[in-house]
Amino acid sequence: MSTVAKAISLLEMLGSGAPEAALADVAKAAGFDKATTRRLLVSLIAQGLVEQDETTRLYRLGAGLTRLALMREAQFPFLRMSVPVVEALAAETGETVHLSEYSRRGLITVHVVESPKANRVSVPPGEVLPMHATASGIAFLAFTEERIRETILAGPMPAFTPFTIGNAATLAEHVTAARARGHSTGSQGFEEGVMSVAAPILGADGFAIGAIAVAAPRVRINKGDIEHYGASVAMAARDISARLFGRQSPPGRKRA
Amino acid sequence: MSTVAKAISLLEMLGSGAPEAALADVAKAAGFDKATTRRLLVSLIAQGLVEQDETTRLYRLGAGLTRLALMREAQFPFLRMSVPVVEALAAETGETVHLSEYSRRGLITVHVVESPKANRVSVPPGEVLPMHATASGIAFLAFTEERIRETILAGPMPAFTPFTIGNAATLAEHVTAARARGHSTGSQGFEEGVMSVAAPILGADGFAIGAIAVAAPRVRINKGDIEHYGASVAMAARDISARLFGRQSPPGRKRA
DNA sequence: GGTGTTCATTTCATTATTTGCAACGGCATT
DNA sequence: AATGCCGTTGCAAATAATGAAATGAACACC
Numbered sequence: 001m002s003t004v005a006k007a008i009s010l011l012e013m014l015g016s017g018a019p020e021a022a023l024a025d026v027a028k029a030a031g032f033d034k035a036t037t038r039r040l041l042v043s044l045i046a047q048g049l050v051e052q053d054e055t056t057r058l059y060r061l062g063a064g065l066t067r068l069a070l071m072r073e074a075q076f077p078f079l080r081m082s083v084p085v086v087e088a089l090a091a092e093t094g095e096t097v098h099l100s101e102y103s104r105r106g107l108i109t110v111h112v113v114e115s116p117k118a119n120r121v122s123v124p125p126g127e128v129l130p131m132h133a134t135a136s137g138i139a140f141l142a143f144t145e146e147r148i149r150e151t152i153l154a155g156p157m158p159a160f161t162p163f164t165i166g167n168a169a170t171l172a173e174h175v176t177a178a179r180a181r182g183h184s185t186g187s188q189g190f191e192e193g194v195m196s197v198a199a200p201i202l203g204a205d206g207f208a209i210g211a212i213a214v215a216a217p218r219v220r221i222n223k224g225d226i227e228h229y230g231a232s233v234a235m236a237a238r239d240i241s242a243r244l245f246g247r248q249s250p251p252g253r254k255r256a
Numbered sequence: 257m258s259t260v261a262k263a264i265s266l267l268e269m270l271g272s273g274a275p276e277a278a279l280a281d282v283a284k285a286a287g288f289d290k291a292t293t294r295r296l297l298v299s300l301i302a303q304g305l306v307e308q309d310e311t312t313r314l315y316r317l318g319a320g321l322t323r324l325a326l327m328r329e330a331q332f333p334f335l336r337m338s339v340p341v342v343e344a345l346a347a348e349t350g351e352t353v354h355l356s357e358y359s360r361r362g363l364i365t366v367h368v369v370e371s372p373k374a375n376r377v378s379v380p381p382g383e384v385l386p387m388h389a390t391a392s393g394i395a396f397l398a399f400t401e402e403r404i405r406e407t408i409l410a411g412p413m414p415a416f417t418p419f420t421i422g423n424a425a426t427l428a429e430h431v432t433a434a435r436a437r438g439h440s441t442g443s444q445g446f447e448e449g450v451m452s453v454a455a456p457i458l459g460a461d462g463f464a465i466g467a468i469a470v471a472a473p474r475v476r477i478n479k480g481d482i483e484h485y486g487a488s489v490a491m492a493a494r495d496i497s498a499r500l501f502g503r504q505s506p507p508g509r510k511r512a
Numbered sequence: 513g514g515t516g517t518t519c520a521t522t523t524c525a526t527t528a529t530t531t532g533c534a535a536c537g538g539c540a541t542t
Numbered sequence: 543a544a545t546g547c548c549g550t551t552g553c554a555a556a557t558a559a560t561g562a563a564a565t566g567a568a569c570a571c572c
Contacts, residue, residue: 003529003559004263004296008303015327023520033561038521040260040559047264048359054401055461057520061328063359066335066366069325070382071271072317079322103304103319110322126326145310205311259530259558279549289532294550313549 006032007040011049011061015126020058078210079111081243082201086212087113089236093214093229096121100129100136101210102144107136110210121194121215132157132171133164135186135196136211141171142179143200143208149175163188183230188218195221197229199237204245212237262288263296267305267317271382276314334466335367337499338457342468343369345492349470349485352377356385356392357466358400363392366466377450377471388413388427389420391442391452392467397427398435399456399464405431419444439486444474451477453485455493460501468493 013029014021021029027037041059044050048064073079082099090097090113100107107129114120131137131152141149153168165171178184183199198213214229269285270277277285283293297315300306304320329335338355346353346369356363363385370376387393387408397405409424421427434440439455454469470485 002299003259004299005303007260007263008300008305011324015324015331019331024518034520035522035562036560043258043260044264045360047261048361049264051359061324061331063357063364063366064361065321065324065328066357067359067364067382067384068267068271068317068321070366072321074380074382075271075275075317101319101322103307103323104301105304105320108319108323110319110326124330126323126330128323257558280547290549291533291551292531295530 003040006030006036007044010037010040010044011065014050014059014061020053020056020060022058026059078244082212082240083111085236085239085243086111089212089214089232090115092232093216095214095216095220095229096123097212097214098123098136099210099212100140102140102208103128106130107134107140107211115216119217119220121191121196121217123215130158130160130190133160133186133189134213135184135189135198135215136213138171138174138178138186139184139198139200139211139213140208141175142184143202143206145207160190161188161192163192165189181230183234185226185230193218197226197233199230199234201237201244202241212240259296262286262292263300266293266296266300267321270306270315270317276309276312276316278314282315334500338468338496339367341492341495341499342367345468345470345488346371348488349472351470351472351476351485352379353468353470354379354392355466355468356396358396358464359384362386363390363396363467371472373476375473375476377447377452377473379471386414386416386446389416389442389445390469391440391445391454391471392469394427394430394434394442395440395454395456395467395469396464397431398440399458399462401463416446417444417448419448421445437486439490441482441486449474453482453489455486455490457493457500458497468496 010026010030013026023034023038023041026041027034030037032040041050041052045052045062048067049062050059051062052059078101086097086099094115094117096115097113098109099111100109102108105128109123109125109127109129112123112125114122129136131141141152153172157164157166157171159166165174174184183197186196186198188194194215195218196213196215198211200208201210201212203209212233214233216225266282266286269282279290279294279297282297283290286293288296297306297308301308301318304323305318306315307318308315334357342353342355350371350373352371353369354365355367356365358364361384365379365381365383365385368379368381370378385392387397397408409428413420413422413427415422421430430440439453442452442454444450450471451474452469452471454467456464457466457468459465468489470489472481
């Protein structure tokens, strides 16, 4: 395991759970020696990615992360282009809408607008959505590169609920259906009682770079809603692509 | 130089300049060997902090950074609490307002609302503001821990314009004045023709954690405006502190 | 007020990773 | 078809990382 991988795994540890963590807890959670953990944290602190409370000695994620994320957003304004579309879709549907971006680890939830209704679906920003268990994941798989799709179909499919898709054949069916329709549906695959409709956001090369989804309590959804949400979410996805890459993905732009 | 420091410096390189960079460029900019650079980048890619275009082989910052920044924001909702206040201040003043957070490297600009006027001050999000050359920096120094203030006063003070404060005595004067008034002013210290008024955002322990500033073209500002902006920006800063830590920084909360 | 406990931090010899050179291979341009 | 430019990989030398144990500091409990 490379040193940088260890250091970054510490960031993940600090990011999940309590806002601040003691050295011993971080070391135990990461499985590294106390001394090793501290030295890695010191390196991260020097770079501004971690901060340490002077008095309590507790560690937390640092503002340098915000800085790097902002620089990324400046180079590729995914949020700036998408957020208005997400908000419009949320207003139109009255349900929770969430936006995700592809990363090696899965689909990262980068923005959420929750439904104003009392009974609503809540999605924490930063959460990683599993490909096989969510509508967003299936929408993404339907329009991603063959290689990524194969990897997921061949990989493990942990069950989050009794309804989670657990084998490649079923998943492939859903993916094929989503490709035909232009949007996907997911029912309780990740969280019980939740139903989602998602569409892929395509990059300049025509492959998916993320997904946008409407999520609602299952009890509130009926057949007509699914059709309606499917059309709306697909249109929103195309709108985002257009904003990012210009109308219908012109050649010229490089970003995938 | 630790390996993680090298890896993170690569992130900085990728973040500045063009949205995507070739291996050779990154290696040259960072001053590492081609092989070393690539191996570090591979480690970062495995963690999702960097992405590589499959076809062009170009590297760019990855969505994992957004994820980490979101997790941080979930733990310490600086932006969620501050942005409405920043927007209100921008609306009230009609000038550009920017918000920054302290980090080891300086004050990181984390949010900006630009003036609607044609002749306005523009601040790129993610930019690091030097402590000695900006109103925000002076406001921060006036209310930070002694140790940090000493470090800055003892450190180098690069001149960005002919007006940049260049010696510890002058800087200390400005800082003392800012502490007495509760807000600071800066005139063309970082960028010519720009004037700013800033106030510190205090943490639960009473020390500064960031700053909020109004920035306008010097030609548009008169004496009365400075007084007015000073009061407004100080109130906005207190408002943010209150939202983050509750009224008048109660004991109990730990975050500095 | 003293003592015991817990946790962070430092030290140092050992170990393992990282490093840079150089060679290789692919790709596009000439 | 040849050439040059990048990205990629192999290997011995160099360097940084590691873990056990000692040290120090803070705290709570007698």
